[in-house]
Amino acid sequence: MSIIRIKYQKGEQVNFVSHLETMRVFIRALRRTHLKCHYSMGFNPQMHLVFGLPLPVGVSSLAEYADLYFDEDYDIREVISLLQKEIPPGFDVLEGEYLFSKKNIMSDICEAIYEITIESTLTCQQIIEQVHELTIIEIEKTRKKKTKIIDIKPMIIQLSANKNVMTLTCQAGNFGNLHPRIFLQAITQYIDKSVREVSIKRIALFTKRNEKLVTPLDKLVLGEKI
Amino acid sequence: MLLYQYNINSAERTYMSTYNQLLREVEKPVRYTGGELNSIIKNHDEVKASFAFCFPDVYEIGMSHLGMKILYHILNLRDDTVCERVFSPWVDLEDKMRENNLLLTSLETRKQVKDFDIVGFTLQYEMSFTNILNMLDLSNIPIFASDRLESDPIICAGGPCAMNPEPMADFIDFYMIGEGEEVINEVMDIIILAKEKNDSRKQTLLSLSKLVGVYVPSLYNITYNEDGTIKEGVTNSIEKRIIKNFDKVVYPDKFIVPYMNIVHDRVMVELFRGCSRGCRFCQAGYIYRPVREKTPETLIKQSIDLLDSSGYEELSLASLSTSDYSQFEKLTNGLLEITAKQQVNLSLPSLRIDNFTMGLLEKAKTIRKSGLTFAPEAGTQRLRDVINKNITEEDILQSSELAVKNGWTRIKLYFMLGLPTETMEDVKGIADVVFEILKVYKESDYQGKKGLALTVSTAFFVPKAFTPFQWEPQDNIKLMTEKFTYLNNIIGQSRKVKYNWHEPKVSSIEGVIARGDRRLGQVIYEAFKNGCKFDSWGQFFDYDKWIKAFRTCDVNPDFYNLRIREDEEILPWDFIDIGVTKKHLLIEKKKAYKGQTTENCMEKCTYCGIQKYQEGICLEHNKN
Known part of the structure; x- marks a missing residue:
């Protein structure tokens, strides 16, 4: 059995395909490759694959990750090439590496970078300056009839602007996740009412090893063959 | 935002970017984006005729329909024809489209339905009829066949409910009765020839009416007795089409694989x-x-x-x-x-x-x-x-x-x-x-x-x-x-x-x-005017609006x-x-x-x- 971690891109053309639907795209593409994928046991076998941090609907991405489980040992280039051939237009499978570490990719992610294009009255530079001036940014989060108040300021790690595009580096994953639209919601609430989302693109995902930020395909993350 | 950009002018570009922006504001936008695996995209400039296949319900219902898959495949096998899919937009998108003066478009290349040569509807259930009128309206195509001009597409219909074609006769230019695999090619041959000869709508429909299984309602007048029953009906016999040698009939070797969950996936x-x-x-x-x-x-x-x-x-x-x-x-x-x-x-x-x-x-x-x-x-x-x-x-x-x-x-x-x-x-x-x-x-x-x-x-x-x-x-x-x-x-x-x-x-x-x-044509039209649509959906069916339509039409x-x-x-x-x-x-x-x-x-x-x-x-x- 082998596990291959792949990096793929989700273009603007397939923006609106949800995270669950994306998983099905990969499952069906893998079925078309006729590679021996690993299925769970039991009454209703499911193909075993694990995806990284879910991408919100309407957001495109340059860096998404998924772990694919196979019953046989395959050459990585063969897998990438077969998969790229079967994946529908809009998706691109870029590269892959063997995964030896048992660490689950979902729980591993800690940081993300988003490029957010907006329409607004203030310039992005002005908006960012105001964000920096606020000490706390409180947002109401309602989940299953319970409303919590969360301060998202500490989740913002870095902000920069280029014309009408803001680049946001923020916390991501199971231990604190800033949803880019929550960020926009906060800006509309506290800084500029007229802000409207034009497009959002996730450009990177990171995890940490030895206090350093690395991508999920870094050697330190993948581990070594025992 | 689209991979394919054939001869798109600036007006179309503005249209599409408005449309794409609206998709962010509606439920399940992936219903409207197309680009699915195995969908067929052709350049309209490289074909002789275009067919818009319309299923009068929302994407996830229509995509489950086998008939559409078969006819889409058959039409697109022809080098001289392009067939694209059209579904009813859900009510949230429809409202926004009407607000923004956006007309109904096909899925594959976002071409306006009114710019296709033929617009075909499948009649699967009676409660979809008001949706057909709504789709015509959203396309800016005159709802009544008698109002259509030379520049309007020809509207056709088929499917099981076409076995009683009369309630929708006011709205359909021609019907294909029975199994469509062969007659649809005969129809396209005539349409392409008619286009080349620059035949009028009337001439084209007359040529189509000569095909076995094709029924052109406008060629006939129905008269009624005092008691309301029919005095004289359609004076011709229209024979249904069936496929002989069914084992060898054309069948798709590829199905479009939708992104979203559809009913029969x-x-x-x-x-x-x-x-x-x-x-x-x-x-x-x-x-x-x-x-x-x-x-x-x-x-x-x-x-x-x-x-x-x-x-x-x-x-x-x-x-x-x-x-x-x-x-x-x-x-x-x-x-x-x-x-x-x-x-x-x-x-x-x-x-x-x-x-x-x-x-x-x-x-x-x-x-x-x-x-x-x-x-x-x-x-x-x-x-x-x-x-x-x-x-x-x-x-x-x-x-x-x-x-x-x-x-x-x-x-x-x-x-x-x-x-x-x-x-x-x-x-x-x-x-x-x-x-x-x-x-x-x-x-x-x-x-x-x-x-x-x-x-x-x-x-x-x-x-x-x-x-x-x-x-x-x-x-x-x-x-x-x-x-x-x-x-x-x-x-x-x-x-x-x-x-x-x-x-x-x-x-x-x-x-x-x-x-x-x-x-009943007038009644269905009144019901549509009263706001009836998605009648097969419990949350929308309005019996009172239907009864009002019957009363209005006496x-x-x-x-x-x-x-x-x-x-x-x-x-x-x-x-x-x-x-x-x-x-x-x-x-x-x-x-x-x-x-x-x-x-x-x-x-x-x-x-x-x-x-x-x-x-x-x-x-x-x-x-x-």
């Missing part, structure tokens, strides 16, 4: 068309005769090709009565080899209760079990004989016992209320059957952990054209309500049974339109659904020749009233009239 192969059982309420069984099968070899090859090109996890065998397929063993053995290897689930819908055998069960056991569905349709043997559903109570109980003993715990039962000669005894009979099945479960030695999940569903009988019951009255709403309430009080109260019933008011309007004539709905028709009456659909003769239907009607059954035509020919095609199982008979 799987590979489908057609085992056979038509049905030999002759259940007297069933229109499909009559209009798709003669029974013609595909060979197991063909079906296995089609299944392999479709699974390979789609990656789908489920394969479904489609037909009117799957267990009647003559080479069922051979087929399922062949398929199970493939499905087991590829982790594919085999789905067997439309099984009959009377041949649900141990053999079939053994086969199905290796497949992942979904639920089992049986359709006894009537609760007493007397009524089952009337409708010619030749299954006995023993069949029902034996099959249920077999199912339950082998671990099938999800069972669905379909019945109808309002069948001809039905009494409250018969309605109670449904409850009796349900309790017998519960008893079977209780007394079986099933050791499993899951409890029995029994779902009972009753539809209200809608008499359809071309059945022995086409002269029958439908129950009125009061009686329908009495009947389902009565049943609900008995079986709906049991914790072990889930009872679903259809809404009487919807069934009533269906009943009116199903056997309507041309005078048309009495009861004339169409509550009246008993005389044997000699000219019926609006009489001019269509489906092969089965009116004489045969009348004989079946008389037998029904006597409670006499008719055998399966595989056992003995019933001389229904279809032998004239010399096809399918009729040929088998002649061999003996």
Whole structure:
């Protein structure tokens, strides 16, 4: 059995395909490759694959990750090439590496970078300056009839602007996740009412090893063959 | 945002970016983006004609329709034609489109529907008719055929409801009656020639009318008697099209694989068309005769090709009565080899209760079990004989016992209320059957952990054209309500049974339109103007708006659904020749009233009239 971690891109053309639907795209593409994928046991076998941090609907991405489980040992280039051939237009499978570490990719992610294009009255530079001036940014989060108040300021790690595009580096994953639209919601609430989302693109995902930020395909993350 | 950018001008670019922005504000935007695997994109400048195939409901319903997949494939096989898909936008997008003056577009290249040469609708159910008018309106195409100009596309329609084409006759330029695979190519040949010659609409429609199976309503005038019945109907005979040599008919080797969950998200192969059982309420069984099968070899090859090109996890065998397929063993053995290897689930819908055998069960056991569905349709043997559903109570109980003993715990039962000669005894009979099945479960030695999940569903009988019951009255709403309430009080109260019933008011309007004539066109238009759309969706159906439409047009709905028709009456659909003769239907009607059954035509020919095609199982008979 082998596990291959792949990096793929989700273009603007397939923006609106949800995270669950994306998983099905990969499952069906893998079925078309006729590679021996690993299925769970039991009454209703499911193909075993694990995806990284879910991408919100309407957001495109340059860096998404998924772990694919196979019953046989395959050459990585063969897998990438077969998969790229079967994946529908809009998706691109870029590269892959063997995964030896048992660490689950979902729980591993800690940081993300988003490029957010907006329409607004203030310039992005002005908006960012105001964000920096606020000490706390409180947002109401309602989940299953319970409303919590969360301060998202500490989740913002870095902000920069280029014309009408803001680049946001923020916390991501199971231990604190800033949803880019929550960020926009906060800006509309506290800084500029007229802000409207034009497009959002996730450009990177990171995890940490030895206090350093690395991508999920870094050697330190993948581990070594025992 | 699109991969393909053929000759897009700045006006179109603005249009598309507005449209794309709106998609961020609606539910399930992936309904509208296209770009799915296996969708076909052609350059309109490189073809001679374009066809917009419209399914008058939302994406996830329309994408489940097999007919569209077949015709999309056939049309796109032609180098000179492009076919693209169009679905009804959901109400949230429609509102935004109207606000922003955005017209309806096709999925593949976002081309405006009004710019296609032909716009085709499939008529699958009467409650989709107002959606058709809405789609025309959203496309800026004149709703009434008589209002269309030379620059407007030609509007056509087909599908099972086209067997009574009259209620929609005001809106459709031409109909294709029967099976579409061959006639659609003949139609395109004429359209392309007409375009080259610069023929007028009238000339083009006249040329089309010469094709077998094509009906052009505008060529005929209907006159009526004092009592409202038809004096003179369509004065021509339109023969339905059927595919001879069904085994070799063109069938897709690729299905479009949608991104979102659609209703039937799987590979489908057609085992056979038509049905030999002759259940007297069933229109499909009559209009798709003669029974013609595909060979197991063909079906296995089609299944392999479709699974390979789609990656789908489920394969479904489609037909009117799957267990009647003559080479069922051979087929399922062949398929199970493939499905087991590829982790594919085999789905067997439309099984009959009377041949649900141990053999079939053994086969199905290796497949992942979904639920089992049986359709006894009537609760007493007397009524089952009337409708010619030749299954006995023993069949029902034996099959249920077999199912339950082998671990099938999800069972669905379909019945109808309002069948001809039905009494409250018969309605109670449904409850009796349900309790017998519960008893079977209780007394079986099933050791499993899951409890029995029994779902009972009753539809209200809608008499359809071309059945022995086409002269029958439908129950009125009061009686329908009495009947389902009565049943609900008995079986709906049991914790072990889930009872679903259809809404009487919807069934009533269906009943009116199903056997309507041309005078209903105005009513359907009024209903649409009153705001009726998505009538098959519970949250939108508005009975009062429909009744208001009838009143405005001074048309009495009861004339169409509550009246008993005389044997000699000219019926609006009489001019269509489906092969089965009116004489045969009348004989079946008389037998029904006597409670006499008719055998399966595989056992003995019933001389229904279809032998004239010399096809399918009729040929088998002649061999003996």
